[in-house]
Amino acid sequence: MLKTNNISGGLLLDCSAKIGVICTRFNSFIVDHLETGCIDMLQRSSSAEIDVDILKVPGAYELPVVAKKMVVSNSYDAIIALGAVIRGATPHFEQVAGACSNGLSRVATDSGVPVIFGVLTVDTIEQAIERAGTKAGNKGAEAAATAIEMINLMRQV
Numbered sequence: 755m756l757k758t759n760n761i762s763g764g765l766l767l768d769c770s771a772k773i774g775v776i777c778t779r780f781n782s783f784i785v786d787h788l789e790t791g792c793i794d795m796l797q798r799s800s801s802a803e804i805d806v807d808i809l810k811v812p813g814a815y816e817l818p819v820v821a822k823k824m825v826v827s828n829s830y831d832a833i834i835a836l837g838a839v840i841r842g843a844t845p846h847f848e849q850v851a852g853a854c855s856n857g858l859s860r861v862a863t864d865s866g867v868p869v870i871f872g873v874l875t876v877d878t879i880e881q882a883i884e885r886a887g888t889k890a891g892n893k894g895a896e897a898a899a900t901a902i903e904m905i906n907l908m909r910q911v
Contacts, residue, residue, distance in 0.1 A: 758832070761907065761910050761911065762861040762900070762903075762907070763811075763903035763904060763905070763906035763907030763908075763910070764906050765799055765899055765902055765903055766799055766800070766801060766901060766902070767799060767800040767801070767802060767902045767905060768800075768801050768802055768805045768904065769802050769872070769909075770802045770805070771800075771802070771804050771805070771832070771905050772804075772805040772806075772807070772829055772830050772831055773796065773804060773805070773806050773807075773830060773831060773832050773905075774806075774807050774809065774821075774824045774829075774830045774833045774834070774836060775787040775789065775792060775793070775806055775808045775809070775833075775834045775835065775836065776808075776809045776810075776811055776817055776820050776821060776824075776834070776835050777789050777808065777809070777811070777836045777837070778810075778811055778812070778813050778816075778817065778836065778837035778873075779810050779811065779812055779813070780812060780813035780814070780837070780838075781837070781838040781839075781840060782822075783880070784792045784838040784864065784874065784882045784883065784886045785836055785837055785886075786884055787840055787886035787887045787892065787894065788836045788837075788838070788872060788874070788886075788892065788893060788894030788897075789807055789808070789836055789846055789894055790892075790894065791886075791887060791892030791893075791894035791895035791898070792834060792836060792872065792894035792895060792897055792898040793806065793808075793898075794895060794898075795894075795895040795896075795898035795899055795902075796898045796901075796902070799898070799899065800902070803851050807824075807830075808818065809824075809904075811836070812874055813850070814837040814838075814839050814850050814851070814854040815850050815853055815854060817835045817837060817854055817857070817858060817873070818853070818854065818856075818857025818858050818860070818861055819857070820883075821833045821835060821857075821858055821869050822861045822865075825861060825865040825869070826865075827849065830867060831867070831868075831905045831908075832867065832868040832869075832870060832900075832901040832904055832905050833861075833867060833868070833869045833870065834870045834872055834898060834901050835854075835869060835870065835871060835872055835873055836867070836872040836873065836894055837854070837855065837872075837873040837874070838873070838874040838876070838886075839851045839873060839874065839875050839876075840874075840876055840877075840878065840879055840882055841876065841877045841878070841900045843908055847875075851873075851875045855871065855873070855875075858871055858873075859871075864909055865902070866908075867911050868900075868901060868904035868905065868908060870897045870898075870900050870901045870904070871897070872893055872894055872896070872897030874886070874893060891895050
C-alpha cells in the first residue's frame with residue numbers, strides 16, 4: 755500500500771520569522787518598486803511578527819556574498835534578493851546575471867536557508883518596468899510570497 759503525505763507551505767505566516775531583504779542600488783528606479791512590493795506582501799501575509807532587515811548592495815554581482823554572510827549568522831529564516839539586470843550591447847549581462855543566479859543558488863543549497871531569487875533578468879527597461887508593478891505584477895511581492903511559503907515548508911520538513 756502506498757501512503758503519501760502532501761506538505762505545502764501555504765501563503766500565510768502564522769509564527770514569527772526573521773527575513774533578510776537584500777536590494778541592489780544599481781537600477782534603483784526599478785528595484786525600489788520591487789522592495790515596496792516585497793515589504794507590502796510581507797506585511798499582508800503574516801498574522802505574526804516578521805522582523806525584516808533591509809540591506810543595500812551596489813549591484814547584483816554583490817548579492818551572493820551578502821546572502822552568504824547573512825545565512826552564516828544563523829539569524830534568518832529566509833533571504834530575499836532583489837535586483838534588476840538589464841541586457842545591454844555587451845556580454846556584461848550574461849556575466850552578472852549568471853554569477854548572481856549561480857551564487858544565490860549555491861548559498862541556498864549549501865546552507866539550507868531559502869534564498870529567494872527576486873532579481874529581474876530582462877532584455878529591456880520596459881520589461882523591467884512591467885515586472886516591477888505594472889502589467890506583469892510585482893516580482894518583489896512574488897518573492898516575498900515565495901519566502902513565506904518556504905519558511906512554512908522548511909518548518910514542516
